Amino acid sequence: HNARHAGSHSSLAAKAKFAILPAGAHNPRNGAGVLGALIASTGNIAGAAAPVPSSLAPNIKRPGYHLSRYSIDVKDVVLPPTAPSTKERHKSLPSTPRFRSSSTTSSITDRDTLASKRGWTEKLRDLEATTFGFANGNGRSGRSTPTFGAGAGGFLRSGRSTPTVRTPSTEGDHDDEKEGEERWRWEREREREQEGRREKRKKRKKAEVYITRHVAQIIQRQEFILKLTRALMMFGAPAHRLPTQIHATGRVLDIQVNCMYLPDVVLISFDDGATGTSSLKFIRQGSSLSLGKLGEVYEVYWSVIHDEESVSEASRTLDALMRKEEVYPGWQQIIIGGMCSASICSISFNGSFLDSVIVFPLGALLVAIQLLSVRNELYSNVFEITVATLFSFVSATLAATKRFCYSAIASSSVVLILPGFIVLCGALEIMSRNIVSGSVRMCYAVVYSLFLGFGLAIGAEAYERTTGHTIEGSTDYTCSGSHDKEGPWYQRTPKLYWAFLTVPLFSLFLSMRNQAPWRSREMILLIVIACIGWVTNHFAGIKFPSQSDISAAVGAFAVGVVANVYARFFSGNAFVIMITGILFQVPSGLGNGGLLTYASKQAAGASTAYLSGFQTALQLISVAIGLTVGLGLSLVLVHPIQSRRRAGGVFSL
Template identity: 60%
Template sequence: MWISFEDNATGTSHVKFIRQASALDLGKLGDAHGFPSTYSFPQLIFLGGMCSSSICSLLSVRNELYGNVFEITVATLLSFVSAALASTQRICYEAVASSSVVLILPGFIVLNGSLEISSRSLIAGSVRLCYALMYSLFLGFGLAIGAELYQAMLGKPLVGGMDSMCALSHDSTGGWWQRTPSMWWAFLSVPCYSLFLSLRFGAVIGRRELFLLVAISCIGWVTNHFVGIKFPNQSDISAAVGAFAVGLVSNLYGRFFEGNAFVVMITGILFQLPSGLGNGGLFNFVVDQTSGSSSSYSSGFNTALQLISTSVGLTVGLGISLVLVHPVQSRRRAAGVFSL
């Protein structure tokens, strides 16, 4: 462990290197084992499914070797199932496939990379961004392989690969279950997704922070949604304004109520990151790949760039909110936006 002791009076620092020999301490090991995860593995699977079902209107990586291809295989399986369901022309391929992979998008990785680069941590930030670019391509490749397997095995074309509005599977004259949901459903789906996403990441039921997580996430989504209507196809602007709203409320809570701003803002930030799926996104890659287009990987890189532009907007919005709430230099502000 490296520890740096800074002297503000002289502007110098003294670095100490502390080395601890490895040893077995059963008492400390037992104490550490006494802090289990908040939710069990089956509960996490249920919460992941509820997140996907909410955002439509995970499986934990246990094996280290399988973890290297986890995203590709899961995306392949889910894309194959979504294509089979879409062939009935009663299920929307894009809606089912996008909601099924929403929790494994690399948005948080891209956000961390943007924050690190903005704080001059160039190496760490660049590594994260490069990893996110390749991760997006892996994810799109998995979705494309699933669609191609469906076409090859059943000899049927992919239905609704570019049907982002689900017009092929919805019937405006049919029953309520066949019609495109109105925006009034957002009053149910947005809080539900915020709740289950918070629980998925370990929020504890009954604590004040859980209510704040849901409320601030809803504030961020509403801001992002209406700014997105005003500035269509500009995810960086809508993300910046949405992140500003989330950061402003969270930092005000942290400053005046002695709470932790990071804890109550994280769901609101993660809610805005899947915009790389919007306006085609990954599914442009899927359609180009299944049709044999030579520009398929260009679509994949465009999706990754959408995630990066969104995260840049989030970084700017969070930074501005932090400056407004903490205009005077302080230790809390100097610690950074995502400091625990």
Template identity: 35%
Template sequence: MPTMSLPTLRLPKPVLRKQHYPENPSEPIEGLSHPSEIEARHRAGRLAESVSGVVSRASPDDSPVMGNFDDIGLLNGTEARDYAAATGAAKSEDDADQSGLKFRQRVEADADRLDPEEIRSGAATPVAYDLEFVPPAPTNYHGDWSEIVTDKLKRERNEREQRPRKEHKRKPSKTAQQKVEQLQIKKHIAEIISRHKYMVKLCRALMEFGAPTHRLEAYMAMSARVLAIEGQFLYLPGCMIISFDDTHTHTTEVKIVRVPQGVDLGKLRDVHEIYKLVVHDLIGVDEAMSRLDAVVTRKHKFNKWIRVVTYGLAAVCVAPFAFQGRWIDMPIAFVMGCIVGLMQLIMAPSSELYANVFETSAALLMSFLGRMFGSIQYKGENLFCFSALAQASIALILPGYMVLCGSLELQSHNMIAGSVRMVYAMIYTLFLGYGITIGAVLYGLMDKNATSSTSCSNPLNSYWDLLFVPLFTLCLCVINQAKYKQLPVMLTISFAGYVVNSYTNKSLNSSTISNTLGALTIGVLANLYSRLSRPAENFWLRLKLRKVNQDLEKGIAKANEDPETTARRVGYGLAAAAMLPAIFVQVPSGLASGGSLVSGVTSADAITGNKTAAASTTGASDLNTGAFTVLLSVIQVAISISVGLGLAALLVYPFGKRRSGLFSF
């Protein structure tokens, strides 16, 4: 059979590897354990079948069969002895060895001439497998060689299954660990940022809705302690400086919260409840922020026009019990009170320029109108009371609350805020005093017979005060946006404080002591309400729940009675909101007892040259005397009230409150 002539192509030499064969065919082959080698053995078997086809067609006179293997390029990295033994081309082992030596020499000489691309498919062409060396069966073995390999694999598999397996926990990769750490850091930072946002929103709400200013720093510090935040707080009137510290990164974040101070008793109660729930770990920061946003964005309970009318009703109610007003003075007082409400609620917010002169203009106008109506005579007597009209109309813009907050801040050793607020209250009071005096002077220039009386004749019976005090308190609740469920407590505390103040003033004839005792009564009742309201409310709920359960057992329960919905509530009484209307009642009473608001009428008479019985002093310096008399009276009343409130807090909370701040004045 002629050999094939192939083009010359340089290829790497095939590597002939030696293997160790077991002498006993039944022994397993050393190193044969992977199932892929079985597949390689099957490929070698199919190759041997293709080679056997070539041998069967070869002529006996041709060169040895091994030469044909070289020509067709089948011996790639395997021993010639293996293929000779597998195909039966060698009659004995010696012949196979001799043929293998000759064949090895020919392979080494002609390997470079092999070109796989020139090989054409045919009967002698092997299947294009990726051949790997697999130890063939020994020459003297005539059984199924795969059985030995399969048995060995089965034994090894059984041994592996019988071995005790070690539990290895999968360790996360470095990338996974970094991702987890990054997520934890982001989550931690997000939690800290949300806590900071809650603190800022809480501070803004407390300042906007009229929380006790001398305890704002304590409220913020206790909230920061519960939320595990390092913070420092500095309160100034209308401004809170918040510093969030981080000792790990040595960084500090400073926030400045500027809010105009106002009073909203209903929203203050809601904010106080949210503050308590967070301090006692009953709700999270995210839920607290959503609730605060809902409270802040909620509309006012009473609109501006209702409050303007309420200003007039408040002037009508305060005139009889505080300034000796009479029935005939009430219509004029209503009109003048509505004018003040219109100026404060409508005109001042709409014009920044007018807001700067609101106090002076309101006092000037009310003094002018009051003296004008008071100078009207009927049958030789004044028809209206000048002092009642002038004082009742401006009772709601008196700086008593402002001076009270300043004195409480100074009393609690908050020198910066207390000093700033006290000085501002003094200047504010001087504006009112100058306005009252100038208004009286202006009308005195127009009417030489203007009245100068600082008291009213034929006042109402003092028993009418028991009616007008609760009505005035109700008007204050409407003006300050109180909730309906807060009204009973506010009316009760205000009425009790006024009764004590009025009785002690008549008995001791001292406005300072009477104001102190009245404030002490108000503080004790409000703090007791704050401390006992939740147990009392839950006590009544338990009684109601017991009755509902009894009705259910008897089968007479109503359809709307459900014991599951009647559960214990987490309610906290707010002492600050409960006592604030009562304090507003104390301030006009204290000022009226001193008679300081209309004391500038004597100065007005001296300036205009009107000689009246009340004008006992002369000179231009009396203009200053009237203003400073109002200032001195307001400061005395505020200090008396602050001392009484401080003693009340000490009596009810002798050891203070450890976990949350005392929400009381």
């Protein structure tokens, strides 16, 4: 009887726990005996009921117990790397091994045979996972989404972790733990992906808002650059520094800008590196020197590039500044023009006190006509010629009385429309390698001076044709014939001591003519620097007679050194405080033997009159070259080392 059941010994031992044998059937015994089954049952009950390791469970490692089905090393059990929460740990799974309901007795025999072939080490983790009935057909699951059975899978599907009770476990429990851990990791990864998508949506929304605001900020910065360019052109900023000024502003505002300057025209291109596009702006603006407003524009520019003022506020400031009225009303400008002509008459053109008095109404009339000519565009084209013709005729009429000097009155009456500033800007642009704009300005200055000489010649010719008399002292450029040395003091040629009065006086009114506020701190500096320039020019002219370029260079060098030293150590504006001293050098170069030489020869009908006209133009150019050289040397002397401040477009000549 025992031999008949010997082949199915292991199968019956496995079915002893789960099957109820019929009455009278013989229950075979396994190798462990009755005590081994009781010990195993006690361990199963304790593992299922106790939340923590039970003290009733026997020590399977104790000598004398050899239960191969339950012999498992604790060190061989792979615990989850990430421990779940405390609440989840107390919810353990039953440790009883789960078999498939469809398993047969032959499966146990096959398993034993397979184990014997593979060299079983008496540990369940060496067996196939399919023996214990997992629903996943792939055995141990990988990184993909696991598929669980109805037992432990339903429990793990709720997100709970595997039990941590140290009770005897089977291979099925171990795989359930692994699949539950993978399920938990998969859900964590899915939550992270969802959270990442939400963060991306938020970032995308923020990016859209930022792009909208950023585009608005770019437009504001571009508008500020355009307004700054227009303001600089409107108020007479040095043209040779304008492209550098625009590039420096664009670099500070993080705008890619390119600029091309022509006289009264600026082409500005804004480049967009992200889209590869550009926007071209065209600005046409006439210039008129206004020292007060130019200084305010410089302060706005300085505050923006040093982040002391926002771009929007600076744009509003520039708008208000361009709409602002002039510092001096029209009637005050007329008086200022008369005082300029009266004060320059004696120191530059050898006029007497009487000549200075009589030229006052002519200078005032010049400014009045200039203010009215702005309203009529057609007349503004011939303004210089008509004014020069009128003043030449009046000067010839006054010289007929033999009490006035023709050359002094005619020259000082048109001193405010001499092309000194145009010549200076053209020479500086040529020196700065701005060949196009510099050449245009120089050619215009030469033709402009010929216009003035032609107007003076027409006036003198009109007087001679009308009266039938020649002009008294038309070639007497020192007024020695018209001035009586034995006459009253107001008819004599003034002494050099009069320069202590007339030089500061002309500097004051010329600065006011250029719209410099008379209450400002710069007004004193304008007067002092202009006086320094005149003194050096005068004594250099005595040392180098008939060389106006050398005397102009020495005077400009002195003016440039003082102005740049002040601007460097006191954070001032060099251009604003030096322009009066520079313009003071031009009338001296054009007065003696300049325009009047061309006018007298033209009136006399000489065949070489056109040559004298070109000689006048060459004399004008020589004065401009001297001024340019003097200013360049002064700038190098004060700033010998190149710095970003010089290259950043700071106002200086």
